[in-house]
Amino acid sequence: MTEEKVWESEGLTAEEYEMITAGLGRQPNRTELGMFGVMWSEHCSYKNSLAVLRSLPTEGERVLQGPGENAGIIDIGDGQAVSFKIESHNHPSAIEPYQGAATGVGGIIRDIFTMGARPIALLDSLRFGELDDEHVRYLFEEVVAGIAGYGNSIGVPTVAGETFFSPKYQGNPLVNAMCVGLMDQQDISTATARGIGNPVMVVGAATGRDGIQGASFASDELTEESEEDRPAVQVGDPFREKLLMEASLELIKTGALVGIQDMGAAGLISSSSEMASRGEAGIEMDTALVPKREEGMTPYEVLLSESQERMLVVPRQGKEELVKEIFKKWGLNAAVIGKVTDDGKIRVYNQGEPAAEVPVRLLVDDAPVYQREGCRPAYLNELQEFSTGDFLAKQKKNRRGTDYNQELVKLLTSENLAAKNSIYEQYDHMVQLNTVILPGSDAAVLRIKGKNKGLALTVDCNGRYCYLDPERGAEIAVAEAARNLVCSGAEPLAVTDGLNFGNPLNPEVFWQFERAAAGIARACQELATPVTGGNVSFYNESPAGAIYPTPIIGMVGLLEDLSQATDQYFKEEGDLIVLLGETGAELGGSEYLKVIHDRVGGKIPELDYIREKSVQNLCLKAIKQGLIKSAHDCAEGGLAVALFESCSGNSRGARVTVETELLPEELLFSESQSRIIISLDEENMAEFSELADKSQAGYQIIGRVQGRTLKINNLIEVEIEELKAKWQAALPAMIN
C-alpha cells in the first residue's frame, strides 16, 4: 500500500480523507483512520440517504420515539409502549446464509431490548433468486434455518413475514428481520452517554476478531471475492443473547443506567461515539480493559470487532458493582473500560498508551452527507408502455379455450403464491403464549397479557411493482400493509421501513431510491402512519445488476378489543361473501403476467387514497361492530387467489358470481388495490349495507360460502382440499 492511498483500505475517498485531516488538524493514525472508515461508511453514516430520508413523516400523537435511536417507540395506552424496527442482513447472508440470517435476527432483537422493551415478536422479509438454481435453494434453506435457529432458541416467536422470488435477487438475497417489543413507558431507555465521570462498561460476550469491517462490507457491492471475505462473517450465539437480554432488562429495571446501546455494526467504536454524540459528551476508554477471547488484539481490532451479543452501558457512578452482579448472575462479563468526559472527544488508550483521539463531532455529526443525483432509468419507458390490454388481445387469438382452472392451479403452485407454511412451521411462532392469529393470515395478532388489547403485525413490499414504478410501488406497500392490519381488526399505527436498493452512486438506482422514499412519505402521510425508524441497505447488486428496488414496510397496529381479532378464513356454510372496493383491468406487473406469460411490464395498479381509506374504514368499522367473520386483503394473484386463500383455512368452498365487463383474466387475476373480501352472516347484511352505503368504498355481494369447491362464474371450479394439498406441496417440491 502506498502511503498516499491509506484511506482506500478503509473505504474512504480522497476528499473524505482531506476532510478528516482538516478536521483533526493533522493526519490520522492507522487506528483513527479505521474509526473514520467505519463511522463514515454508508451503513453507519447514511451519507447517501440522509438527505432523502428527511422527507419521511415521523411525527404523530402516539410517537414516543422517532428515528434516531436504536428503535422507534409508540404509545399504546395504559402506560405501555411498543418498540419496533426492521434491519437488513443481506450481504452476510449471501456468503454465510445460516449465520448471516441468524446474526441479523440477533442484532434486531438487541436493538429492541436496548430500548427497555421485552421482544415479543419477530417478522422476516426474504427475497431470493429462483429456486431452480441449486445455490438459491441452498441460500433459501439456510436462511430460513438461520432465522429459526436464532429466534426459536432465544424464545421470541416469528409470527409473520413474506417471501418473494425473482431472478433479480440471484446472487444478492435480501434478509430483513423486524422485531417488536413491549414495555412500560417508565422503562424507556436511550443510548446516551451523559454525566462526567460516569463509568463506561462493556457487558455480554467477550470480544474476538470476528466481523472486523462488517459495516464497510455492507456498504460495498458483492463481488466474486466476497465469498472469501472471511472476517465480515460472525457466528451468533442465541443462548448467550438470551442471557444478555434477561440481564439487560433486569438492569434497566433497576434505574441505575444513564444509557445503553447494543454493539452492532462497527462494534465498540460506533456504540461509544454514538452514545457520546447523543449526550454531547466525550468518552475515554482503554481497549486493554475490554474482555477478550483472543490474544494480542490491537486497539484497532478491539474498536472495530463486530463480535455479537455485547452491549455498551453507562451506569451512574457507584453502580458498577450492581451491573457486575447482575451480569454475573446471568453468567456474563461486565467490565469498566472507561468513563464519560466533558471534552467532546473519543480518547482511546491501550494499557494507558494513547491510541486515538478524535472529536466526536467530526466522527459522528460531521460525517459527510451527499446529495446524489438521480436519473429516471431508461428501462422504464419500454416497460411502462407495454400494454397489457393489447397483449391480452393478441394472446386471445392464439389461445382459444383457456382453461382458467389450470391457470389458477399454475398460479397457486408458483413460488410466490405457493403456501408458505413450510417456512413458518420452521419458526416457533407460539412461544410466549401470545399468538392469537397465527402466520398464514393477512397479519399476525398478538394479545397483550393482562389487558384486553392486541397488536397486529405485518411486513409487505412488492419489489416488482417498485421496479416498474418505485413511487407508486412504495405507496402500495404502505397501503397493503395497512390493509393487512385492518383486515385483522387493528388500527394501523406506525411504520418501520427497510429500504433495500442497489448502488446509490448509480443515478438510476438513486432515482429509484428517491421516488420510493417519496412514495412512502406520501402514503404514510395519507394513512397517518408515521415512520418511527428503519434501515437503508444499498449496494445490493451482483454481477447481474441491481436488485428490484425493495422498500419493505413493517407496520404495527393496535386492537383496542382483542375479541375483534379477525382472520382471513371463511367460517360457515351459507355466509355471504362481499367484495369491498372495485376490480379494474389492472394486470400490469401482476403475478398472472409473470407466471402465465413470463412477462414483467405494464402499468402497475392505481392507488386512490380516497377509496383506500374508505375501504379500510368500512372494514374496520364492520369488524368493530361485530358484523363480519373474515376479512382478506385481495393482493398478488387477484380475486381468484384471494378467494382460494379464504377458502383454504377451514376447507370451505364458495360459489361466486360477479357481473363484469372485464376480460375473464382481468376479473380473476387483476391486482387492483383497495379491495377486501369479507364474509358475514346473512343476518348482518342489512346492517352492513347501511354502513357501506354511507361509505365511498364501493361493495358488492359476490357469493356465498358453500360446498367443497370454489366456483367463480362459469370460469373456475376447483376442489378446495385437492388444490390446498397442491398449494402446500409446491414449495417443498421445488426444494427437493
Place this chain on the structure above:
Amino acid sequence: MKFAVISFPGSNCDQDVCHVTGEVLQVATEILRHDVRQDLTDYDTVILPGGFSYGDYLRSGAIARFSPIMEDVINYAEAGGLVLGICNGFQILLEAGLLPGAMKVNDSVKFVCRQVAITVESSETAFTGGLTRGETLQMPVAHQEGNYYIDPAGLEQLKADDQIVFRYLNQEENPNGSLADIAGVCNQEKNVLGLMPHPERASEKILGSEDGKKIFASLLDYLSSREES
C-alpha cells in the same frame, strides 16, 4: 398446592408454564433457578419447561442435566414426587436417566412448530387420570429434536409396563419420526412424565385449543384427591 418450574439458562417456556399454572389454573407457582440447590419436598409438582437449555448445544438437555438443582429433582422423583417434563424438559429427563430412551434430531432435520393430534395411551398416571385411553387431543409441538428412540427390548418393556402415555395419532401427525409414534412416556413408577407437545400452549381458548389444560386439570384432580385422603 404449590408448583415449581425449573428455569435453566436458555429455558424459554418457563414463563409460559408459570402463566398457565399460576394465572389460568390459579396454582401457586414458583420459578426456581438451576444453580441453587433446593429441597423440593414442599412442592406438589416439579415442571421442567421447554426451551433451549444451554442452547441445546451438544445434545438437547445434555448440559442442563448436570445443573445443581437436577440432583434435587432426581431425589424428588425417586421419592415419588410428580415431575413433568415438557419438550426440552422431556429431553433433560431422558438425559438425566429419569425416563428411558433418547432423543434424536427430527427426521426432517428441521425445527417444526405446528398443531398435532395425539392420543392418550394410558390414563394410569397422575397427569392423565382424568383422560380416557384413546382420547384425541390437539396440541402444538415446537422442537428440532423430538425423534424419540429406544432399543427394541426397551420398547417391549415400555409397552408391557404401560409407560407409553401419548402417541401421535398416526404417521402423518407424527412431526418428527419418533419410534412407534411415541409423543410421551413415563417411568415405571408413573410419577415422572415427559412429552414433546406443549400442553401450556393449548390451555386457553383464545390460543386455539384447551386440550392441554385437560392434562393440568387431571393433575389438579389427582392432587386434590390426594390431599383429601
Place this chain on the structure above:
Amino acid sequence: MDWLVKVTIQLKESILDPQGQAVKSGLEALGYKNIADLQVGKYIELTVSDEDKEQEVSTQVEEMCQRLLANPVIEDYNYEIEELA
C-alpha cells in the same frame, strides 16, 4: 504436559441417522450418486493441560465421553490422544 484429544461421536450403527440421510440425499442431488452410506456425527477437539501421563488423560476422556460428550444410549465414541509440544 499438554495433550490434544480428538473425539468422534456417532450414532450406533443400528440406529437410523436422519442427518446422514439428509446430507446423503443432498449430495445425490448435486450429482454424487455413488455414496453407499453416510453418517453425520460430532467431532470434538480439546486440549488437556498439565497431565503427566497419557493414561491419566485417557481415563479422564473416557469419563467425559460417558458422562457428557456422548449419550451411550444411542451413540458410540472414539478418541485419539496426542502429546503436544
Place this chain on the structure above:
Amino acid sequence: MDWLVKVTIQLKESILDPQGQAVKSGLEALGYKNIADLQVGKYIELTVSDEDKEQEVSTQVEEMCQRLLANPVIEDYNYEIEELA
C-alpha cells in the same frame, strides 16, 4: 473398489464457537478444570463405491466439502480416505 472417507469439519480459528464454549464450561462444572481449549465440529463418515483410484475419490470429496459439507467462509475441513476390503 469401495472407499471409506472420514471428514472432520471445524470452525476456522478466530471464529466464535458457542457450542465449544458451552461444552467446555459444562465439563468444567463437572470438575474437569484442566481443559485449555475445546472446539465442537462435525464428523462425517461416508462410503464411496465403485471408484478405481484414490485420487478420484479425493477430488470428489474435496468438491463435496467445498459445495455442501462445509462452508469455506467459516469452516475448515480435513479428510482421510481408506480403501475398504
